[in-house]
Amino acid sequence: MRCQECEQVDEIVFDQTRFWFHMPTSESFARVASVFDRRDMAARGVGGNCLEASVARDGIDGVMTALFGELNKKELKETKVLTTAGGDPTPLDMSRVMSADVFVNRVKGQWLVDALEDELYDTWYQPIVDANATTAENPFALEGLLRMRDRDGNNISPGYVFQLAEHAGLLFPLDIAARTSAVRRAAESGFRGRIFVNFNPSSIYDPAYCLRTTASAVADLGLKPADITFELTETHRIQDKDHLKGILAFYRQAGFKVALDDIGSGWSGLNLLHEMRPDFVKIDMDLVRNIDRDPLKQSIVGHLISIAREHNIEVIAEGIETEAEASLLRDAGANYLQGYLFARPAPIGTILGQPAADQPAA
Incomplete structure (x- = not known):
C-alpha cells in the first residue's frame, strides 16, 4: 500500500550544506545577509535578491532561529530556500525548493x-x-x-x-x-x-x-x-x-x-x-x-x-x-x-x- 511519489520526503543534507535563498525584496535580502555577517559565515549575493551561503550542521539551528527573528510571516512564506550537498543547483533540485517557513519547520521536525x-x-x-x-x-x-x-x-x-x-x-x-x-x-x-x-x-x-x-x-x-x-x-x-x-x-x-x-x-x-x-x-x-x-x-x-x-x-x-x-x-x-x-x-x-x-x- 505504497505510493512512492507521495511518500517521498525530500532530503535535507545536514553536514556541510550550501544554502540558496531568494528573498522577495532587497530589504529582506539585506536582513538575511546580516544573519550570516553576524556569525562570520561565508555568504554572497548571486543577483536578483538571491544569496548563497555555506552552513555546517551545528550552525543550522541558530541560522533558522535568526531567520524567524529577522523576517515576518509574509516574508518567511515568500522567501524560497534550497540546499545542496556541495555543488551548484541543477534542474533536478527544483522539486526540493520550499518556503522558508516550511524549511524551518522541516529542520525542527527532522525527528518526524x-x-x-x-x-x-x-x-x-x-x-x-x-x-x-x-x-x-x-x-x-x-x-x-x-x-x-x-x-x-x-x-x-x-x-x-x-x-x-x-x-x-x-x-x-x-x-x-x-x-x-x-x-x-x-x-x-x-x-x-x-x-x-x-x-x-x-x-x-x-x-x-x-x-x-x-x-x-x-x-x-x-x-x-x-x-x-x-x-x-x-x-x-x-x-x-x-x-x-x-x-x-x-x-x-x-x-x-x-x-x-x-x-x-x-x-x-x-x-x-x-x-x-x-x-x-x-x-x-x-x-x-x-x-x-x-x-x-x-x-x-x-x-x-x-x-x-x-x-x-x-x-x-x-x-x-x-x-x-x-x-x-x-x-x-x-x-x-x-x-x-x-x-x-x-x-x-x-x-x-x-x-x-x-x-x-x-
Missing part, C-alpha cells in the same frame, strides 16, 4: 522524517458501538487512530504530530502512513470487521493515482472494501470541493464507504452533508458534551439526525463520556455511539482481548 522512515508509529483503535449497546463488546466498527512514538517508546500527542507535519510539508507522507497502518494492523490482528480510516483530502493529489495502491492493498490483506469506511477529517478547511468529490467518487467506485467527521461544527459541514451525501456522519463532540443538560444542543442534534435519516445517512455520535449523554442520543435516534464511556483508544490486541504474544509487533 526519521520516525516515518523507521516506522516509529502504530495504530490504536476505538470501538464504535451500536446505539443499543452498553459495552464495547462486539463493536459495530473500530476507528484507527495514528500513534507516533519517540525512540524511547513514548507516545507523542497526535495533535502536535499532525500540526508539525502540516507546517513542515510532511502531511502527505504522514497521512499515507496513518491510512496504511490502520488497515495493515487490523488485518495482521485477524480482525475482519468494519474499520474507519481517517484521511485528509489535502494529502491526496490525484485520487486515481494516489489511492489505487490503498484499494488494491485492502484486497491483498484479505479485507472487503465494503468493510472499510474512509472518514473525512478537517472538513472546515476544505477549499476545492470538486477535488473532494473526485476522491469520494473513487472510494465509492472501489466499493468503500465514506463518512464525514465533525458535522455540526460549522456551516461548511452542513454544506458537505448536502453535496457529498456520505454513508455516515459523525456528530461533533462539542455538541455531544453535556447534551443531556443543554436544550439548545438537543434541538440542534435532533435536527441533524432527522436530516441524515431522511437521506438514509447513518449517524455516529462521538465523544460520549457519560451514560446520560448516551441515553439522550439513543432517544434522539443516533445509530451508533463512540467515546470514553465505552472504551478509550488502545492497541488492537487490547481491544480484541488478545494475549500480548499474539498482538502484532509495533
Whole structure:
C-alpha cells in the first residue's frame, strides 16, 4: 500500500550544506545577509535578491532561529530556500525548493522524517458501538487512530504530530502512513470487521493515482472494501470541493464507504452533508458534551439526525463520556455511539482481548 511519489520526503543534507535563498525584496535580502555577517559565515549575493551561503550542521539551528527573528510571516512564506550537498543547483533540485517557513519547520521536525522512515508509529483503535449497546463488546466498527512514538517508546500527542507535519510539508507522507497502518494492523490482528480510516483530502493529489495502491492493498490483506469506511477529517478547511468529490467518487467506485467527521461544527459541514451525501456522519463532540443538560444542543442534534435519516445517512455520535449523554442520543435516534464511556483508544490486541504474544509487533 505504497505510493512512492507521495511518500517521498525530500532530503535535507545536514553536514556541510550550501544554502540558496531568494528573498522577495532587497530589504529582506539585506536582513538575511546580516544573519550570516553576524556569525562570520561565508555568504554572497548571486543577483536578483538571491544569496548563497555555506552552513555546517551545528550552525543550522541558530541560522533558522535568526531567520524567524529577522523576517515576518509574509516574508518567511515568500522567501524560497534550497540546499545542496556541495555543488551548484541543477534542474533536478527544483522539486526540493520550499518556503522558508516550511524549511524551518522541516529542520525542527527532522525527528518526524526519521520516525516515518523507521516506522516509529502504530495504530490504536476505538470501538464504535451500536446505539443499543452498553459495552464495547462486539463493536459495530473500530476507528484507527495514528500513534507516533519517540525512540524511547513514548507516545507523542497526535495533535502536535499532525500540526508539525502540516507546517513542515510532511502531511502527505504522514497521512499515507496513518491510512496504511490502520488497515495493515487490523488485518495482521485477524480482525475482519468494519474499520474507519481517517484521511485528509489535502494529502491526496490525484485520487486515481494516489489511492489505487490503498484499494488494491485492502484486497491483498484479505479485507472487503465494503468493510472499510474512509472518514473525512478537517472538513472546515476544505477549499476545492470538486477535488473532494473526485476522491469520494473513487472510494465509492472501489466499493468503500465514506463518512464525514465533525458535522455540526460549522456551516461548511452542513454544506458537505448536502453535496457529498456520505454513508455516515459523525456528530461533533462539542455538541455531544453535556447534551443531556443543554436544550439548545438537543434541538440542534435532533435536527441533524432527522436530516441524515431522511437521506438514509447513518449517524455516529462521538465523544460520549457519560451514560446520560448516551441515553439522550439513543432517544434522539443516533445509530451508533463512540467515546470514553465505552472504551478509550488502545492497541488492537487490547481491544480484541488478545494475549500480548499474539498482538502484532509495533
